[in-house]
Amino acid sequence: MNIWLLHPFAGGPGLGRHWRPFWLADAWGRMGHRVVVVSAGFHHLHREARAAGPQRINDVDFWFLDTPRYGSGSLGRLRNNLSFGPAVRSTANAIAAQFGKPDLMIASSPHLFFISAAHQIARHFDARFWLEVRDLWPESIVALGMTPAWHPLMKLLGWKERAAYRAADRVICLLAGAEAHMRARGLPAGKFLWVPNGVSDGEIQSALTIEKLDHPLIDRINLLKQQGVRVVLYAGGMGPPNAVEAILDAASILGEANSGIHFVMIGSGTSRVALKQRAAGLANVEFHDEVDRSIVHGMLHASDCAVVAFHKNALYHHGISPNKLFDYGLFAPRSVIACEERALVGLEDLVTARCAPDDPGALAASLRAALNGPVRSRAERVAIAQRYSYSTLATRYLAEPGDPAQVWPPRHIGLK
Numbered sequence: 001m002n003i004w005l006l007h008p009f010a011g012g013p014g015l016g017r018h019w020r021p022f023w024l025a026d027a028w029g030r031m032g033h034r035v036v037v038v039s040a041g042f043h044h045l046h047r048e049a050r051a052a053g054p055q056r057i058n059d060v061d062f063w064f065l066d067t068p069r070y071g072s073g074s075l076g077r078l079r080n081n082l083s084f085g086p087a088v089r090s091t092a093n094a095i096a097a098q099f100g101k102p103d104l105m106i107a108s109s110p111h112l113f114f115i116s117a118a119h120q121i122a123r124h125f126d127a128r129f130w131l132e133v134r135d136l137w138p139e140s141i142v143a144l145g146m147t148p149a150w151h152p153l154m155k156l157l158g159w160k161e162r163a164a165y166r167a168a169d170r171v172i173c174l175l176a177g178a179e180a181h182m183r184a185r186g187l188p189a190g191k192f193l194w195v196p197n198g199v200s201d202g203e204i205q206s207a208l209t210i211e212k213l214d215h216p217l218i219d220r221i222n223l224l225k226q227q228g229v230r231v232v233l234y235a236g237g238m239g240p241p242n243a244v245e246a247i248l249d250a251a252s253i254l255g256e257a258n259s260g261i262h263f264v265m266i267g268s269g270t271s272r273v274a275l276k277q278r279a280a281g282l283a284n285v286e287f288h289d290e291v292d293r294s295i296v297h298g299m300l301h302a303s304d305c306a307v308v309a310f311h312k313n314a315l316y317h318h319g320i321s322p323n324k325l326f327d328y329g330l331f332a333p334r335s336v337i338a339c340e341e342r343a344l345v346g347l348e349d350l351v352t353a354r355c356a357p358d359d360p361g362a363l364a365a366s367l368r369a370a371l372n373g374p375v376r377s378r379a380e381r382v383a384i385a386q387r388y389s390y391s392t393l394a395t396r397y398l399a400e401p402g403d404p405a406q407v408w409p410p411r412h413i414g415l416k
Contacts (some may be wrong), residue, residue, distance in 0.1 A: 001033045001034070001103045002033070002034050002099065002100040002101060002102050002103045003025075003028055003033050003034070003035045003102065003103070003104045003106065004035075004036055004038060004095070004099075004102070004105050004106065004127075005021050005024065005025055005035060005036070005037045005106045005108065006038045006039075006105070006106065006107045006108065006114065006118050006208075007020075007021040007037060007038070007039055007110070008039060008040045008043060008067075008081065008084045008109075008110055008111065008114065009039065009040065009043050009045050009109040009110045010022065010037050010038075010039035010062070011045065012057055012058070012062075013057055013058045013128070014047060014057065015046060015047065015050075015057070016045045016047050017045050017198065017251055018045060018321035019200075019293075020197060020323075021037045021039070021108060021109075022057070022058075022060055023198075023200045023368060023390040023394075024390060024393070024397065025037050025060045025061075025244075026058075026059065026060050026200075027201075027390045027391045027393075027395075028157050028394050029059065029060065030391070031394065031395070031398075033187065034099060034100060035060070035061065036054075036061045036062070036095065036098075036099045037060065037061065037063070037065055038062075038063045038088060038095065039062060039063075039065070039146070040064070040065055040067040040084055041064040041065055041066055041067055041191060041236045042067050042068070042069045042070075042080070042089075042129050043067070043080060044077065045071070049069065049265065050062075050064040051064065052065060052066035052153055054097075054098055054099075059193045060346070063091070063095050063097065063098075063099075065084065065087035065088065065091060065374070066087060067080050067084060067087060068080050068083055070128065073296075075369065078387075079112075079219070081111045081113050082113050083117070084111075084113065084114040084392055085113055085114035085115075085116065088114060088115065088117050088121065089117045089120070089121060089322070089378065092121045092124070092125075096125065099273070100324050101125045101127070102121075102125050102127040102318060103127055103128065104127055104128045104130065105118055105119075105121060105122035105125070105129050105130070105174075106130045106131075107119070107129070107131055107132065107164075108134065109131065109132060109133055109134055109135075109137065109164075109396035110134060110166060111137070112134070112160040112161060112238050113156055113160070113164075115118070115131065115160060115164045116160070116164075116167075118164065118252070119164075119167045119168075121291055123304070128169045128170075128311050129167060129168055130168055130169060130170045130171070130172060131164050131165070131167075131168035131170070131171045131172070131396060132171075132172045132173070133171060133172070133174070133175070133178065133182075133348055134148050134173075134174055134218075136161075136175070136181060136315070136318060137160075137161055138154040138157035138158055138161065138401075139181070139315060140154075140315060141157075141299065142154060143313055143314060143315035144240060144241055144313070144315065146240075148302060153303070156334050161185060161390075162185045162280065163297065165185055165186045165187040166187075166188075166329070168184045168191065169191070170189075170191050170193060171187055171191050171192055171193070172193050172194075172195050172397060173192065173193070173194055173195075174194075174195065174196055174197060174319075174321040175194070175318045175319035175320070175321060176194045176196070176212045176318075176345050176347075177317060177318045177319040177342065177345060178192075178194075178216065178318040178319060178321040179192040179194075181318055182197070184299075185331065189352065190401065193396075193397075194319075194346070194408075195275055195325055195393050195396055195397050196321045196326075196327075196346070196388065196393070197321045197322070197323050197380040197388070198326055198333050198385075198388035198389060198390050198392070198393045199326050199327065199330050199385050199388055199389060199390070200390050201389050201390060203293075203297065203327075203330065203361065204330065204382060204385050204386060204389055206297065207292070207297075207301075207330055207331060207378065207385070208378070208382070209380055210298055210301045210331065211301065212340065213294065213295070213298035215295045215298060215299075217264075217266070217288055217291065217299055218295070218298045218299055218356075219262060219301050219408070220264070220391030221233070221299055221302040221303055222302055224262055224264075225304070227300075228260060229260055229261070229262045230259075230260055230262065230304045230305070230371050231249075231261075231262050231263075231264060231297055231302070231303045231304050231305075231308050232261060232262070232263050232264070232303065232304065232305045232306070232307050232367060232371075233264050233266070233300060233303040233305070233307070233332070234247055234262075234263065234264070234265045234267070234306070234307050234308070235267055235296045235306070235324060235327070236300065236322065236323075236324040237265045237267055237268070237269045237295055238265075238267050238268060238270075238271050238272040238307065239270045240267035240270070240271060241310075241311075242269065242271075242309070242310075243309035243310055243311045243338065243358065244265070244271065244275050244309065245275065245278060245343055246309045246311075246338060246357070246359070246360050246363055247263065247265075247307055247309050247338075247363065248263075248275060248278050248279045248282065248285060249360035249363075249366075250360040250361075250363040250364040250367060251282055251284055251285050251318065252264045252282055252360070253360055253361060253364040254284065254364050254367070254368065255283060255285075257285040259368065261284065261367065261368070261371065262284045262285075262286075263282075263284060263285045263307075264286055264287070264299070265279075265285065265286065265287045265338065266287070266288045266289070266290065266291065266296065267290050268289070268290045271293075272287070274384045275287075277348040278305075293327075293349050296327065297327060297330075297331045298331075300327060300328060300331035300332040301331045301332070301333075303332060303333075304333065304371055305332065305333070305334040305335065305336060305352075305367060305370055305371055306324075306328040306332035306334070306335040306336075306338075307335070307336050307337075307338075307367060308322065308324055308325060308328065308335070308337050308338070309337070309338035309339070309363065309364075310337075310338060310339040310340075310343060310356065311357055312340060312356075312357040312358045316339060316340060316342075316343040316374065317340070317342050317343065319343060319345060320339065320343050320344065320347070321347070325347065325350050325351070326350065326385070326388055328350065328351070329350035329381060329384055329385060330349065330381055330382070330384075330385040330402030331381070333375035333376055334353075334354050334357065334370045334371065334373070334375055334376065335350070335351045335352050335370075336351065336352060336353045336354070336356045336362045336363070337351045337353075337355075337369050338352050338353050338354070338356065338358075338359070338362070338366070338369050339357050340356070340357060341354065346408075349384050349387075350384065352370050352373070352376065353366050353369065353370045354366075370374060370393040391402045396408075
């Protein structure tokens with residue numbers, strides 16, 4: 001089967017974040033399908049701009065579209081987003097000439113401005129049209145306080161959201177509890193499928209030899225532990241949706257109690273400067289710049305516990321699926337999450353403990369309890385990670401309704 005996976009911000013080796021399209025394409029390729037990932041030649045998550053046209057990256061075919069560059073301003077980014085649909089439309093015949101006409105067109109939605117164009121191209125080629133929903137638009141923007149619901153752009157996005165649900169032959173969503181929201185906005189019954197994020201099969205294999213990885217930040221964690229300190233690691237985004245301030249406040253509580261628990265914070269984001277200022281007086285907190293995924297995995301393995309926090313927000317009642325949660329589950333000996341219980345539905349096996357959101361005292365207590373409790377063995381963590389391997393998720397993604405591959409959780413015998 002020929003699959004076109006359209007994702008404006010697709011990541012991968014040397015590209016930047018949002019690796020899911022790369023991993024799905026890689027898994028489908030190994031299943032015998034021909035896949036091309038269509039993405040923007042420039043966007044804010046790219047490490048560097050890509051020349052327009054086809055490129056093969058680690059055995060995965062990409063086609064990069066000529067999209068305008070922009071700086072930090074929102075208008076430039078909007079112009080870039082708006083250009084993606086027309087660029088796909090004008091390039092579709094050239095992509096088909098190189099990779100064949102699509103049998104299946106998948107539009108993955110970090111934004112909605114290209115969905116109608118993707119649907120039109122699918123109809124032109126008589127292909128099935130599937131929609132992948134990463135975040136609920138425009139609800140995510142409104143619920144996080146980024147734009148008011150009355151804004152004309154939010155009205156436009158709401159109209160596009162409803163039209164997308166009606167047009168799609170299947171809607172794949174990363175959020176386990178989003179079906180009711182979509183059904184209320186026009187999604188017909190029987191078209192919803194939950195496929196969360198996961199971990200690559202290569203990363204599951206790397207977990208077996210992760211202690212061989214060497215890096216100064218891994219050495220730093222090991223040094224702290226040699227000094228008798230318990231190390232809690234946060235690795236991820238540092239922006240408004242990430243409740244990193246709750247983690248810092250929990251660190252403050254534990255620091256005042258002389259608990260011997262030290263926090264290592266690694267990542268980037270718009271709130272990073274403010275967060276560093278918030279933690280300026282905390283002797284048990286240190287910040288480091290973002291590093292490659294493999295190094296983060298080594299740091300998780302070296303740490304005593306990983307932590308992630310979410311704000312209390314009705315948005316998360318639909319579910320969550322942060323990449324770091326799956327990395328934590330595979331590589332960290334313990335992990336603690338602060339979120340509402342319903343947000344974690346379907347992913348409970350990934351974490352050691354959960355506590356209430358926006359409650360630094362509860363988070364501090366949960367971290368202390370986790371650190372005083374047993375570690376998860378590597379065998380247990382690998383077994384859990386296999387449920388979320390991209391080979392498993394890719395099979396589930398393409399399975400027809402009623403196929404045993406859509407049964408969750410899947411069963412695994414062991415590593416191949």
